[in-house]
Amino acid sequence: xxxxxxxxxxxxxxxxxxxxxxxxxxxxxxxxxxxxxxxxxxxxxxxxxxxxxxxxxxxxxxxxxxxxxxxxxxxxxxxxxxxxxxxxxxxxxxxxxxxxxxxxxxxxxxxxxxxxxxxxxxxxxxxxxxxxxxxxxxxxxxxxxxxxxxxxxxxxxxxxxxxxxxxxxxxxxxxxxxx
Numbered sequence: 001x002x003x004x005x006x007x008x009x010x011x012x013x014x015x016x017x018x019x020x021x022x023x024x025x026x027x028x029x030x031x032x033x034x035x036x037x038x039x040x041x042x043x044x045x046x047x048x049x050x051x052x053x054x055x056x057x058x059x060x061x062x063x064x065x066x067x068x069x070x071x072x073x074x075x076x077x078x079x080x081x082x083x084x085x086x087x088x089x090x091x092x093x094x095x096x097x098x099x100x101x102x103x104x105x106x107x108x109x110x111x112x113x114x115x116x117x118x119x120x121x122x123x124x125x126x127x128x129x130x131x132x133x134x135x136x137x138x139x140x141x142x143x144x145x146x147x148x149x150x151x152x153x154x155x156x157x158x159x160x161x162x163x164x165x166x167x168x169x170x171x172x173x174x175x176x177x178x179x
Contacts, residue, residue: 009133021068029106054078056136122152
């Protein structure tokens, strides 16, 4: 079910966007990629079961040869604490990958970590269920100074969108660049 209308998400504290994934490089090497594939759901269940692990939101996407997980964390230290916890699910999966699979080339893993300061992000959702930052933070109507991307970043008064939410096109010279 989607939320009606147009809204944006706000987080007043620094947060971390963490992308992590795997790619199956050799389909026939199931014994190499299947343990990697099965490890992530165990880790996500574990993180969600912990009261203060720091995970705000998570979404998994599956593609032809891989899986990507998009996560939003309270901060880098929360993410790091989970990743390095010797009692958690991540630590043995990390050791197993490095000692048994990493050199084979049958499966690859990757991650990217982004620290985001308050005010250095913008979002807009239109008739969408809460996902991503909208599920992790507070939402409010994307109107007034929050109408345009530049407005949501605090760079304009929000009236610079080339197309208004009602579908009207701004007159030449009235709108700035707004993706």
